[in-house]
Structures are given as structure tokens and as C-alpha cells.
Amino acid sequence: MNSFDHFSVLLPNGFEDLLPPDAEQEARAITILMDHFAGHGYRRVKPPLVEFEDSLLAPGPGAALASETFRLMDPVSHRMMGVRSDITAQIARIASSRLFSEPRPLRLAYANDILRTRASQQRTQRQFCQVGCELIGHDDLLADIEICLMAVSALKALGLADITLDLTLPRLTNEIMKLYNLSDAARTQVRAALEKREQDSLDALDPAPRESLKALLSACGPADTALDQLARMDLPAELRPDIDRLAATCTALSKALDELGITDIRITIDPVENKGFEYHAGTAFALFAKKARAELGRGGRYDIVCGQSGDRQSATGFTLYMDTLRGAMPASKPADTLFVPSTESWATIKTLRDDGWRVIHGTGQDDRERLQCTHELLNGQIHPIG
Known part of the structure; x- marks a missing residue:
């Protein structure tokens, strides 16, 4: 013991x-x-x-x-x-x-x-x-759409509503820092500023990277608005394919959700989010819901070596x-649980379980309510308790 x-x-x-x-x-x-x-x-x-x-x-x-x-x-x-x-x-x-x-x-x-x-x-x-x-x-883009739809429909299968699919491009900020040849110290400063969403902390950078990063910070929000802002930005040409892929993903995803009749999904974009997405190599996403206390899940594209x-x-x-x-x-809803007295036969208990009941077989000194039973078997008849 x-x-x-x-x-x-x-x-x-x-x-x-x-x-x-x-x-x-x-x-x-x-x-x-x-x-x-x-x-x-x-x-x-x-x-x-x-x-x-x-x-x-x-x-x-x-x-x-x-x-x-x-x-x-x-x-x-x-x-x-x-x-x-x-x-x-x-x-x-x-x-x-x-x-x-x-x-x-x-x-x-x-x-x-x-x-x-x-x-x-x-x-x-x-x-x-x-x-x-x-x-x-x-x-292919179709694979990205399939995975996004799988994630959303999985949450719907569990009964969740008011879901947010937050898309991001984890490589974007690193590519900007690489293109402008920022020092290690500057990169550390940029990552801290982006994580806290503090535009003022970027003021020490040279004008070109500063304006690109500030523009990205301002492009967070609903997909339509964010994509409009990203399209107007003077970003390096090397980053345009990722932006175009993100836009195509949003368009195809919205169309697919309409076809499926899923209307309570909010698609947002946060182009500077990369914490926890270190190994991702393309469009990535996080999942939230109105009643969830934290992130429900995340996903995206990556490479296998x-x-x-x-x-x-x-x-x-x-x-x-x-x-x-x-x-x-x-x-x-708590499952209906049937209390059966110890005097009943095992054959009776098997029949009740085969009929779909969750059965607790009495031992002679049971408290039915403490055992959280909702029904009891009396004289061969099933009665609700309470």
C-alpha cells in the first residue's frame, strides 16, 4: 500500500x-x-x-x-x-x-x-x-490552402466558433535585415522592437530599413486592409514573391470558406510575427478563437532536409x-449514468451496456448521487434520479 x-x-x-x-x-x-x-x-x-x-x-x-x-x-x-x-x-x-x-x-x-x-x-x-x-x-498554393482549411474545419468539428486565422511571413523581417546588411546588434534591437510592436524603437536604424520595417508594423490587421498596405509599400523586389503568395493564399482561402459555408472565420495578417516560427520557410499561421485564453495552434510551410x-x-x-x-x-453534457443494484445479474448489466448505457454496478453500500448517477434501475424499470 x-x-x-x-x-x-x-x-x-x-x-x-x-x-x-x-x-x-x-x-x-x-x-x-x-x-x-x-x-x-x-x-x-x-x-x-x-x-x-x-x-x-x-x-x-x-x-x-x-x-x-x-x-x-x-x-x-x-x-x-x-x-x-x-x-x-x-x-x-x-x-x-x-x-x-x-x-x-x-x-x-x-x-x-x-x-x-x-x-x-x-x-x-x-x-x-x-x-x-x-x-x-x-x-503548390493548393497545399497551403488545404492545410489552412484542415485546421479551421478541425476547430469547427470540435464546436468552436469565432475563429481567427492569423497569417504571417516569418522570413520577411529576417530578409529585410539581411538585404540591408544590419549588424548583429541592430538585428537584436529590431527583433525586440517588433516583438513589442514599438515603432519608436526602430528610429536608430538607417532610413531605408527603418521605413520598410515600420511599414510592415503598420500592416497588421484584417487581411484586406493589410494586403492593400503591403501592396503600396516600397519593399525590396526580392520580397515581392512572398507578398504575392500571401495575397493569393488569402484570396483562395476566402473563396474556399465561402464554398464550405464557413462564415465565422476572421482572416488577419501580421507580417512581422516570427517568434516560434523559426523553422518555417513560407506562409505560416496561428489559430485563435474568441473563447480561447491563448493560441489554439499554429502551422505553415517548412523544408525537410x-x-x-x-x-x-x-x-x-x-x-x-x-x-x-x-x-x-x-x-x-455529462453522460447519463445508470445505477444498477448489486442484486441484478451480470446478464442484465451487459444488456443495458449493449443498449448504450453507462452502468455502475452497485456494491451494496453505494451513494448513487455521489457516484454521479443520473438514473437507477428499480424493479426492472429505469428511473431518473432527483
């Missing part, structure tokens, strides 16, 4: 026991999401919790997550291993190795817990479940965060 005092049951910061009804709500939501993905041709994979760090932190999605990854020594091989802090890196490894010869585009889905070394202001939990899908080997050859294949996908989703989903 185990004995726990008050202090022995304390969990480390950022970890929690998922209790009823939250654990059941999360499990149901994952089932809904995975069925939704499967209906669109996405096949489920289940990578291991731990793998060697040279593959887990390989160039691409994995390398950007090195600081968030727990490491440990494998007592068998004496090689360093990492505990996954994001599943996208593992999907990239699977796609470039085990499924390398599979026809493209490759559609994969997943639902697994991840572990991070530290929490953030938005993500207060260090262990949570990620659910998502990846579309690999297709760099294939093995020793260094060849790259383009991919796009998204990840949903179940810890945030639980708080944003509509409250579910």
Missing part, C-alpha cells in the same frame, strides 16, 4: 494530472480530430517519445527546438537521446527515411504528448498533447494544442 503526504503529491511546475471530466473530454476531442483527418486521407503515425538527439535535432524543424528539448543518456548505446518537444520534427524524419519511397504528396496525422524544458507565457504546461497533420512533398544528400522537400502542416483547446471547447 502506498502512502503519500501533502508534499509527495506535488508535481513539478508545468505538469498536471488530467482528471475527470477533462481527461475524457480530451480523449473524445482527439478521436473527433483523428477521424476528421482520416476522412481527408491523412494516415496516422505514432513516433517514439524518445530518440537519438542527432536525428531529433537534425536541420529543419528539430534544430529550432534544441533549447526546449530534455536530454538523457541511453544506458544501452551510451548515446545522447532527446525527449520530443514537438512532433513535427519526428514527422520530418519519418518522411525522409522510413517513408522516403512513398508517393508524394504524403499526408500524415498524429496525436501524442510532448515534453518541454520550460513553460512560456502562452504555454504554461510543459507536457501537453499535440494533434495535427502534415502535407509533405507538395509546394533529406539525410546525407541534403536534398530538400517542401512540406506544410499544423499542430493543435489540446491544453488550450480543452478550455475553449463548448461544455459537453
Whole structure:
């Protein structure tokens, strides 16, 4: 028999026991999401919790997550291993190795817990479940649209409303700093200013980069307005293809949402947002909802580096965060639970369960209300309690 005092049951910061009804709500939501993905041709994979760090932190999605990854020594091989802090890196490894010869585009889905070394202001939990899908080997605009629609329709399948899809171009600010040959110190200053959305902090820059970056800061907001501002900006010609791709994405996405009859989606643009999008190489996005306390998920385009050859294949996908989703989903009605006295036969209990009832079999000294039963079986008849 185990004995726990008050202090022995304390969990480390950022970890929690998922209790009823939250654990059941999360499990149901994952089932809904995975069925939704499967209906669109996405096949489920289940990578291991731990793998060697040279593959887990390989160039691409994995390398950007090195600081968030727990490491440990494998007592068998004496090689360093990492505990996954994001599943996208593992999907990239699977796609470039085990499924390398599979026809493209490759559609994969997943639902697994991840572990991070530290929490953030938005993500207060260090262990949570990620659910998502990846579309690999297709760099056409249609792939970007499919992934955006998959993300939005997944949230709708869970009953969420008033959703915001916030699009961004993570490379844009870095490309501007590169084009104007800013020093490392200036780049650090720019990143801090953009993160805080402080235009005045950019005044120390030379006129050309200063005006470009300030113009980008002012182009945050509803997609139509932001695209108009971006179109009028005097940005370097090298950045125009990304802006044009973003505009085409918004146009095609709006058309697709209209065709699907999804009307409560707000498309916004934040062209300077790049925190957390370090490995993305094209249009990216974050997902929000009116009733959500934080970001529900994020996704976008990235490159997968294939093995020793260094060849790259383009991919796009998204990840949903179940810890945030639980708080944003509509409250579910408690399941009807039937209390059956201990005198009833197991055959009767089986029949009731086959009929769809959740049955609690009495032990002789049960408190039906404390067991949260909604109905009881009396003399062969089912009656509501209370």
C-alpha cells in the first residue's frame, strides 16, 4: 500500500494530472480530430517519445527546438537521446527515411504528448498533447490552402466558433535585415522592437530599413486592409514573391470558406510575427478563437532536409494544442449514468451496456448521487434520479 503526504503529491511546475471530466473530454476531442483527418486521407503515425538527439535535432524543424528539448543518456548505446518537444520534427524524419519511397504528396496525422524544458507565457504546461497533420512533398498554393482549411474545419468539428486565422511571413523581417546588411546588434534591437510592436524603437536604424520595417508594423490587421498596405509599400523586389503568395493564399482561402459555408472565420495578417516560427520557410499561421485564453495552434510551410544528400522537400502542416483547446471547447453534457443494484445479474448489466448505457454496478453500500448517477434501475424499470 502506498502512502503519500501533502508534499509527495506535488508535481513539478508545468505538469498536471488530467482528471475527470477533462481527461475524457480530451480523449473524445482527439478521436473527433483523428477521424476528421482520416476522412481527408491523412494516415496516422505514432513516433517514439524518445530518440537519438542527432536525428531529433537534425536541420529543419528539430534544430529550432534544441533549447526546449530534455536530454538523457541511453544506458544501452551510451548515446545522447532527446525527449520530443514537438512532433513535427519526428514527422520530418519519418518522411525522409522510413517513408522516403512513398508517393508524394504524403499526408500524415498524429496525436501524442510532448515534453518541454520550460513553460512560456502562452504555454504554461510543459507536457501537453499535440494533434495535427502534415502535407509533405507538395509546394503548390493548393497545399497551403488545404492545410489552412484542415485546421479551421478541425476547430469547427470540435464546436468552436469565432475563429481567427492569423497569417504571417516569418522570413520577411529576417530578409529585410539581411538585404540591408544590419549588424548583429541592430538585428537584436529590431527583433525586440517588433516583438513589442514599438515603432519608436526602430528610429536608430538607417532610413531605408527603418521605413520598410515600420511599414510592415503598420500592416497588421484584417487581411484586406493589410494586403492593400503591403501592396503600396516600397519593399525590396526580392520580397515581392512572398507578398504575392500571401495575397493569393488569402484570396483562395476566402473563396474556399465561402464554398464550405464557413462564415465565422476572421482572416488577419501580421507580417512581422516570427517568434516560434523559426523553422518555417513560407506562409505560416496561428489559430485563435474568441473563447480561447491563448493560441489554439499554429502551422505553415517548412523544408525537410533529406539525410546525407541534403536534398530538400517542401512540406506544410499544423499542430493543435489540446491544453488550450480543452478550455475553449463548448461544455459537453455529462453522460447519463445508470445505477444498477448489486442484486441484478451480470446478464442484465451487459444488456443495458449493449443498449448504450453507462452502468455502475452497485456494491451494496453505494451513494448513487455521489457516484454521479443520473438514473437507477428499480424493479426492472429505469428511473431518473432527483
